[in-house]
Amino acid sequence: MIILPTWPGARRAVPSVLDFGGIQQPDSGAETQRQNRLGNRYAVSFEMPPLENATDGRIWVNRLIRGQREGARMEYPLLDFQPGTPGAFVVNGAGQAGTSLALRGGTPGYQFKEGQPFNVVTGGYHHLDFIAADVTANGSGQATITLSQMLRRPPADGDVLRIVDPVIEGWVMGDQLTWELALERLVGISFEIHEAR
Incomplete structure (x- = not known):
């Protein structure tokens, strides 16, 4: 499992539910029913701020490449929520x-x-x-x-x-992991992690 850096944090995160259930809609017009199934889990799409290639950028790219094969773990953004001392x-x-x-x-x-x-x-x-x-x-x-x-x-x-400090852990998704190398010596990265289990 590849641990992704905690700094800098993502500038944008879009969580989603991976739902394996569904709505059954009879052809007869009868009442619809929800079929719930075990295994629903989460995914989060992340967009990183521009990263300096000489420092953070190359490390992020390397860990994401490895995360496609080995899985990756990233902190889940809490925004202004403070969990206190549990x-x-x-x-x-x-x-x-x-x-x-x-x-x-x-x-x-x-x-x-x-x-x-x-x-x-x-x-x-x-x-x-x-x-x-x-x-x-x-x-x-x-x-x-x-x-x-x-x-x-x-x-x-x-x-x-x-x-x-909860995390999302799973596979770095996508057929290709791509990143932008800008003339300003910055790296632009966006990626998605899907829970595997």
Whole structure:
């Protein structure tokens, strides 16, 4: 897994949902139904600011080339959202599925906010998701959060949550990775990362 630099950050990011479900529309005009499937995940398109080739530009290009083969990890932009001091939340119990996740080990009274991005780190892989509703941890640092998507893999007891600096992890997509070498000695880069699992 190639870790992309944290500086400079992207000047533009466009997240999207990779949705494997769909709407069933009967030919008869009957009621439509939503068919939900496991495996929905996220993608983010990034556009970088102009990078100086002599310093940042060549490093970014090299890591993105390697990320096509090995996968890449990039910080998810939080903009003005401050996640606070959550402590060390981990998954509380094995065998969990669906859109609820029981946690322990966090800061008592920590407040998860609707729309807050985070990762569940399962088997070393960072799964990105978002909090579906506000939740406050109890006095023992336990909480049950509701997820925006169904869990893609059952997490193990003790799997870590990455809350302060969430990431998107997956493949650098596209048939060709291209970059612009400008006369001002700047490099222009845009790329997309799709979660693999």
